[in-house]
Amino acid sequence: MRKHSLDRWLLTAVLVVLLSSSSSFAAKKDAKKKKKSNKEVTYDGTSLIIDGKRELLYSGSIHYPRSTPEMWPSIIKRAKQGGLNTIQTYTFWNVHEPEQGQFNFSGRADLVKFIKLIEKNGMYVTLRLGPFIQAEWTHGGLPYWLREVPGIFFRTDNKPFKEHTERYVRMILDKMKEEKLFASQGGPIILGQIENEYSAVQRAYKQDGLNYIKWASKLVDSMNLGIPWVMCKQNDAPDPMINACNGRHCGDTFPGPNKENKPSLWTENWTTQFRVFGDPPTQRSVEDIAFSVARFFSKNGSHVNYYMYHGGTNFGRTSAHYVTTRYYDDAPLDEYGLEKEPKFGHLKQLHNALNLCKKPLLWGQPKTEKPGKDTEIRYYEQPGTKSCAAFLANNNTEAAETIKFRGRDYVIAPRSISILPDCKTVVYNTAQIVSQHTARNFMKSKKANKKFDFKVFTETLPSKLEGDSYIPVELYGLTKDKTDYGWYTTSFKVNKNDLPKKGVKTSVRVASLGHALHVWLNREYLGSGHGSHEEKSFVFQKSVTLKAGENHLIMLGVLTGFPDSGSYMEHRYTGPRGVSILGLTSGTLDLTENSKWGNKVGMEGERLGVHTEEGSKKVKWEKFNGKAPGLTWYQTYFDAPESLNAAAIRMNGMGKGLIWVNGEGVGRYWQSFLSPLGQPTQIEYHIPRSFLKPKKNHLVIFEEEPNVKPELMDFVIVNRDTVCSYVGENYIPSVRHWTRKQDQVQAITDNVSLTATLKCSGTKKIAAVEFASFGNPIGVCGNFTLGTCNAPISKQVVEKHCLGKAHCAIPVNKSTFEQDKKDSCKNVVKMLAVQVKCGRGKKN
Numbered sequence: 003m004r005k006h007s008l009d010r011w012l013l014t015a016v017l018v019v020l021l022s023s024s025s026s027f028a029a030k031k032d033a034k035k036k037k038k039s040n041k042e043v044t045y046d047g048t049s050l051i052i053d054g055k056r057e058l059l060y061s062g063s064i065h066y067p068r069s070t071p072e073m074w075p076s077i078i079k080r081a082k083q084g085g086l087n088t089i090q091t092y093t094f095w096n097v098h099e100p101e102q103g104q105f106n107f108s109g110r111a112d113l114v115k116f117i118k119l120i121e122k123n124g125m126y127v128t129l130r131l132g133p134f135i136q137a138e139w140t141h142g143g144l145p146y147w148l149r150e151v152p153g154i155f156f157r158t159d160n161k162p163f164k165e166h167t168e169r170y171v172r173m174i175l176d177k178m179k180e181e182k183l184f185a186s187q188g189g190p191i192i193l194g195q196i197e198n199e200y201s202a203v204q205r206a207y208k209q210d211g212l213n214y215i216k217w218a219s220k221l222v223d224s225m226n227l228g229i230p231w232v233m234c235k236q237n238d239a240p241d242p243m244i245n246a247c248n249g250r251h252c253g254d255t256f257p258g259p260n261k262e263n264k265p266s267l268w269t270e271n272w273t274t275q276f277r278v279f280g281d282p283p284t285q286r287s288v289e290d291i292a293f294s295v296a297r298f299f300s301k302n303g304s305h306v307n308y309y310m311y312h313g314g315t316n317f318g319r320t321s322a323h324y325v326t327t328r329y330y331d332d333a334p335l336d337e338y339g340l341e342k343e344p345k346f347g348h349l350k351q352l353h354n355a356l357n358l359c360k361k362p363l364l365w366g367q368p369k370t371e372k373p374g375k376d377t378e379i380r381y382y383e384q385p386g387t388k389s390c391a392a393f394l395a396n397n398n399t400e401a402a403e404t405i406k407f408r409g410r411d412y413v414i415a416p417r418s419i420s421i422l423p424d425c426k427t428v429v430y431n432t433a434q435i436v437s438q439h440t441a442r443n444f445m446k447s448k449k450a451n452k453k454f455d456f457k458v459f460t461e462t463l464p465s466k467l468e469g470d471s472y473i474p475v476e477l478y479g480l481t482k483d484k485t486d487y488g489w490y491t492t493s494f495k496v497n498k499n500d501l502p503k504k505g506v507k508t509s510v511r512v513a514s515l516g517h518a519l520h521v522w523l524n525r526e527y528l529g530s531g532h533g534s535h536e537e538k539s540f541v542f543q544k545s546v547t548l549k550a551g552e553n554h555l556i557m558l559g560v561l562t563g564f565p566d567s568g569s570y571m572e573h574r575y576t577g578p579r580g581v582s583i584l585g586l587t588s589g590t591l592d593l594t595e596n597s598k599w600g601n602k603v604g605m606e607g608e609r610l611g612v613h614t615e616e617g618s619k620k621v622k623w624e625k626f627n628g629k630a631p632g633l634t635w636y637q638t639y640f641d642a643p644e645s646l647n648a649a650a651i652r653m654n655g656m657g658k659g660l661i662w663v664n665g666e667g668v669g670r671y672w673q674s675f676l677s678p679l680g681q682p683t684q685i686e687y688h689i690p691r692s693f694l695k696p697k698k699n700h701l702v703i704f705e706e707e708p709n710v711k712p713e714l715m716d717f718v719i720v721n722r723d724t725v726c727s728y729v730g731e732n733y734i735p736s737v738r739h740w741t742r743k744q745d746q747v748q749a750i751t752d753n754v755s756l757t758a759t760l761k762c763s764g765t766k767k768i769a770a771v772e773f774a775s776f777g778n779p780i781g782v783c784g785n786f787t788l789g790t791c792n793a794p795i796s797k798q799v800v801e802k803h804c805l806g807k808a809h810c811a812i813p814v815n816k817s818t819f820e821q822d823k824k825d826s827c828k829n830v831v832k833m834l835a836v837q838v839k840c841g842r843g844k845k846n
Contacts, residue, residue, distance in 0.1 A: 038188025049304035056364040061088035062311025066116040069314040072692040085353030090128040092135040096145040121190040130195040141564035146483035159210035186228025199235040206569035234269040253297030270309035274332035278324040278535035282677040288345040292432035296419040300380040300393035318667030322566035324535035327669030338648035347437025355430035358423035359391035388745040390425035424747040434733040441724040441784030447643035450717035454638040457623035461633040467491045467600025477559045477577025485604035490557040492597040498550040508585035512542040516576045518560035613662035613702040632708040642694040648720040650686040655714030657707030723840040726783035727758035761809035762840035769841035774800040776819040779835040791827035793819035
């Protein structure tokens with residue numbers, strides 16, 4: 003028994019040792035798997051070379067402070083689904099160091115978390131350091147305190163500026179290095195940028211500007227981080243910086259790299275135009291974007307970045323002067339992170355088409371033919387192989403052109419490029435959209451829009467303020483970016499004999515350098531004035547009744563953000579500059595330099611923090627009785643809108659001011675500044691779901707203007723459940739039908755045919771077909787109407803293919819829509835327009 007026990011004991015011991023060593027081996031194996039492999043990033047005249055491989059890079063700008071950490075995962079995931087392999091972002095100095103020596107890397111400022119999420123999705127990162135970024139961001143990303151550094155001049159060969167810039171740059175890059183985020187450490191950062199569009203201001207600084215650019219280049223190069231660096235819009239970028247292009251059509255406007263060993267990189271392809279208050283709607287078509295990208299890659303381009311891919315929201319007071327709170331909403335992912343179709347899908351298909359051309363583009367020899375005045379052929383062949391890719395371009399904006407290439411005729415739509423990844427098969431045309439379209443809906447929330455119980459607190463006009471200035475103080479310097487508001491008061495005496503005779507009017511005249519102004523005389527509100535993004539200066543003038551003796555003038559200077567561009571930004575000024583009384587018998591009374599001015603910074607409500615729950619208890623709120631003067635705070639409570647969809651508040655009935663929800667700054671609104679179309683530039687203001695609680699959300703609004711109607715505001719739920727297709731029978735079938743095997747482009751489906759595809763988001767299904775026409779329908783998604791030609795069974799066919807399904811494909815050909823084999827309009831090239839509504843059924 004003893005022997006058997008000993009044997010069992012020995013056997014158990016051996017098993018424990020074996021299991022232990024096996025477990026240890028497995029752990030080491032897992033650790034090896036998890037260990038990041040260092041990647042060398044180099045370049046030549048063709049492309050970036052990452053870990054020994056050439057790459058075509060499709061990048062999109064997504065700025066971490068313009069969305070919330072809760073939104074980042076879905077935005078990044080959707081960007082990857084759109085065919086991107088790289089995310090580009092600026093770093094925001096005034097976000098990370100709002101006060102000198104006080105740093106912020108939490109919440110929306112958590113740059114490390116943002117980059118690690120990109121890495122988790124298997125994507126690369128381009129890091130644009132600034133220090134100046136522009137980006138329609140207040141002060142171009144430079145912190146206000148920098149303006150007050152003695153002897154400083156921004157962005158030039160200036161010792162104080164360079165000292166602070168170097169400290170900031172090293173702080174950011176050291177943080178990235180500590181987290182092992184550079185490709186040379188196995189991380190996702192493959193490319194960096196120092197400075198930003200410096201050529202726009204370089205001439206103003208002459209030799210000091212050139213010295214500064216050389217210094218900035220040496221600064222980042224000396225840190226030996228193992229990544230290449232670019233300077234955008236800087237054709238004389240010093241070695242080893244790569245000069246890169248910004249613009250809409252870099253395939254035509256970019257002179258190319260300044261050395262043969264540098265690749266052609268496009269750092270900003272503007273997907274739309276940013277908007278400022280007072281602007282009408284603007285957009286850039288996806289056909290134009292696709293054309294520009296195809297052209298750039300056909301001319302040796304290997305990297306494009308869409309600025310922006312997701313614009314997001316300028317929360318709080320972060321936008322530059324006059325820039326709307328909504329930013330680049332017409333990007334492939336809209337303000338709410340939803341896919342804006344067809345921009346999202348058409349560019350995704352473009353990336354797929356270019357990937358089919360990858361081998362010849364990166365290893366082939368370029369050749370060009372010019373068969374006609376408006377036509378052009380660019381193709382790449384790899385010597386000794388069958389690898390070939392061609393781009394057939396038609397620059398005629400009005401008519402299709404036929405191009406003969408290698409014995410075949412190709413009809414190319416007006417102003418478009420067809421891509422042939424094997425020099426035979428057309429898989430994509432930039433003007434022919436076969437991806438779906440969507441229209442955005444703002445649905446009034448049932449849950450959030452219960453009767454609001456508004457309470458109000460009105461600011462008290464200041465009396466004669468303390469001050470010893472004999473001219474109105476400059477407004478940027480007065481507010482120091484702590485508030486949008488600065489008070490000015492003065493008094494002046496008028497002799498009875500100076501008062502004009504009956505019928506002659508006196509006026510107050512204020513010449514301001516911007517941005518907006520409210521004026522009171524003897525505590526009576528005279529009105530307001532404002533400039534615009536293009537013309538910041540304005541003159542406010544109003545007839546007044548003066549009294550004999552002392553008169554009191556009060557002005558409130560209003561900012562809409564700091565400037566974000568131009569030279570000598572540290573010497574940019576704004577606010578009231580000239581104040582005078584007109585119409586006195588003794589002549590014009592100039593108050594600018596003949597009166598003592600008192601000043602006060604900000605609103606009392608700001609000082610007390612009434613936009614927060616705690617701060618709101620520090621003032622006495624009155625019940626809103628339907629009418630209130632300007633400079634009034636409004637507060638109420640609301641429940642979170644139903645569903646998990648994005649939410650927003652529509653500011654109907656309001657004038658100009660600021661919004662907070664649960665203490666979080668939603669942004670500036672300006673409903674009274676109408677566009678030439680007679681509408682506010684922005685009506686809906688995004689409230690991220692992470693700002694909200696299920697119940698009793700605290701809404702606070704500071705309203706500058708009198709007699710607004712807060713009862714007209716409402717909360718809305720945002721969706722893109724209106725899904726459409728608009729496909730011509732002569733269009734090229736989707737690129738998804740094709741793949742590349744070695745040097746051959748092959749079909750991956752048995753039947754390569756043209757279809758109109760529709761897909762609902764999430765778990766939703768097609769609940770209704772709202773419009774269908776195979777003929778010559780007109781309009782856009784959300785607003786189609788019948789043309790003069792229509793197949794009568796169009797709706798019936800679409801319902802058969804799509805109703806009740808999450809996605810569907812409708813064959814686009816005559817035989818599908820002909821009834822009794824009759825074509826009612828034979829000489830018309832047919833278009834199929836379809837509009838459906840997605841939903842979750844009646845229960846929801």
